[in-house]
Amino acid sequence: MALRVLSTFAAVALAATALSAPVALAKPAGGAAAVKMIDTDNDGTVDMKEIEAVASATFDRLEKDADGTLDAKELKGRLSKAGVKQADPDNDGTLDKKEYLAAVAERFKLADPDNDGTLDAKELNTKAGKALLALIK
Template sequence: MSLRVSSSFAALVLAATALGTVPVLAKPMSGAAAIKAIDTDNDGTIDLKEVQAVAAQTFARLEKDADGTLDAKELKGRLSKAGLKDADPDNDGTVDQKEYLAAVEARFKAADPDGDGTLDAKELKSPAGKALLALIK
């Protein structure tokens, strides 16, 4: 049975790769590994569009109860209590996809000190870069 599951999983990964879908980051990784995983245009950097594509997949994967929002439990520590409050302008204790992507964008901008609209491996190694990666893993 486990071999069948493994084969199915491998087929799913191969199909996703063939379709060009953005991979989901499963665990913390180095800046260079994150670039390799997220950089769909292969320019050696990641831009906000590439990051938001991964973030949208992360949101969908985390959103288990089909209510269209993520609560603290579903976020699994990706946002602190203060971070959740900042990302939740309507103060309902959850973030919808729009709010989640806004939080991702804020972290992206914080990780982009030169303001060029892209992040390289060095920028992803910074505390702000690591915070961004933690949100989209």
């Protein structure tokens, strides 16, 4: 009986953990946590290739109506109205994947003040780094 209660408790705990994981990931990650999640080559930094992979997946996840673009509703506040306008050279009010990735690249550059092509946890914790993370979360 005790084993059955214990295994039931473990199953409930596991389910609660699984259900809470997406909520935890939806919150803006701190620099160190973001590096851990994005850094596929495990060098302690993230480069544009790693950021672009996450950004591409984010675009695909957000793009709900299958029209190949993100509108303000799909962007869910990741870019301000002015930010969308700046990232939208064809002025159609939406961002296609190329435009979205260009906005991500611009934020990456702003978060990389030493211009070494990588971002560490300290750089991701800056205002510019947090703006980048907000765009790709």
